[in-house]
Amino acid sequence: MxxxxxxxxxxxxxxxxxxxxxxxxxxxxxxxxxxxxxxxxxxxxxxxxxxxxxxxxxxxxxxxxxxxxxxxxxTRKKPRLEVRDKGIGPFEILETRMLLETEACALAAERISDEQIEKLWAAYREMEEENKKQDASEQADWKFHNIIAMACQNTAIYAVVDWLWELRNQSELHTAFSQRIRQEGVHPILEDHRTIIEALANRDAEGARQAMRKHLENATEAAATHFGQN
Incomplete structure (x- = not known):
């Protein structure tokens, strides 16, 4: 059986x-x-x-x-009766990142090294180049957030942040949606990343927390524009 x-x-x-x-x-x-x-x-x-x-x-x-x-x-297309599982959705992942990465960023501000600050600026410059391409990946953005997670000096935090980014890549729903909104001109917001680096460089935990929160709020709002004013 x-x-x-x-x-x-x-x-x-x-x-x-x-x-x-x-x-x-x-x-x-x-x-x-x-x-x-x-x-x-x-x-x-x-x-x-x-x-x-x-x-x-x-x-x-x-x-x-x-x-x-x-x-x-x-549309006029007859729907299938069952929608199959296409992985975790982009807004669930953003919501989870909001809970975790804001506090991780505050902790990182207390522990980050000068070398890691330089690595963040290098990732920022890579993002500048990626944003010029409509079909670019978000590897530089992933690198940026992983550096911050590593700066926490907490392997559990690093593992969870990295896992959340892996979930993005494994999810058909997230991948398809990301490609669509990129075509509509939605890219990682450079100014947000600059503000995060500046707060970290100043070892300003509360400033880093608020900068990361604002960044993820902006990312959520930008993604939601795909649905119009609805």
């Missing part, structure tokens, strides 16, 4: 499948605009980031079309 392992569905998959079923049942017609993100979140009892990730999954299947600045529309 064979058994299949029971895997809990990610929340965005449950939301995507419910919306897909509504489309399949004809309760949301082709060409029809979805309700606003906030309204959907309230009706379904989930967060707005979960709604965004469900919409990304549906967009990848061709079930909906996200028109930046206009809204989200049902």
């Amino acid at each position: 064979q058994f299949e392992a029971i895997k809990p569905d990610r929340l965005y998959i449950k939301v995507a499948n419910q919306l897909s079923q509504l489309i399949s049942d004809g309760k949301i017609e082709p060409g029809q605009k979805f309700p606003a993100e906030r309204e959907l979140a309230e009706r379904l009892g989930v967060s707005r980031p979960t709604i965004r990730e469900a919409m990304i999954a549906l967009e990848l299947q061709g079930v909906i079309e996200i028109r930046t600045g206009s809204g989200i529309y049902v």
Whole structure:
């Protein structure tokens, strides 16, 4: 007798499948605009980031079309009844990074070496070059955040930060979304990274904490522009 392992569905998959079923049942017609993100979140009892990730999954299947600045529309393509797991979503990862990396940055300010400050400036210059290319990777950005995690002198913190960046690369949902928003002109925000380095160089723990928080808030807001004013 064979058994299949029971895997809990990610929340965005449950939301995507419910919306897909509504489309399949004809309760949301082709060409029809979805309700606003906030309204959907309230009706379904989930967060707005979960709604965004469900919409990304549906967009990848061709079930909906996200028109930046206009809204989200049902296409004429008949949806599949099941949305498969495409990995952890970009907004969940950003939310987790917000919780961890803000405090890691404050700790790093107390322990970072002059050599690591120089490495951050080198990574910053690499980001400047990467930002000139529409299809560039985010290797320099990854390097930047890993240097800060290493400066904490705490291998557990470093391992978790590095793992979160690995999750980004392993997630089909995150990879596809990152490519799309890069094409729309969303890149790592250089000024935010400069502010972080300056706070770290001054060994200003609270300034570093706030600079990292602001950076991740800006990154979340920039990613959310893909969905328009919805």
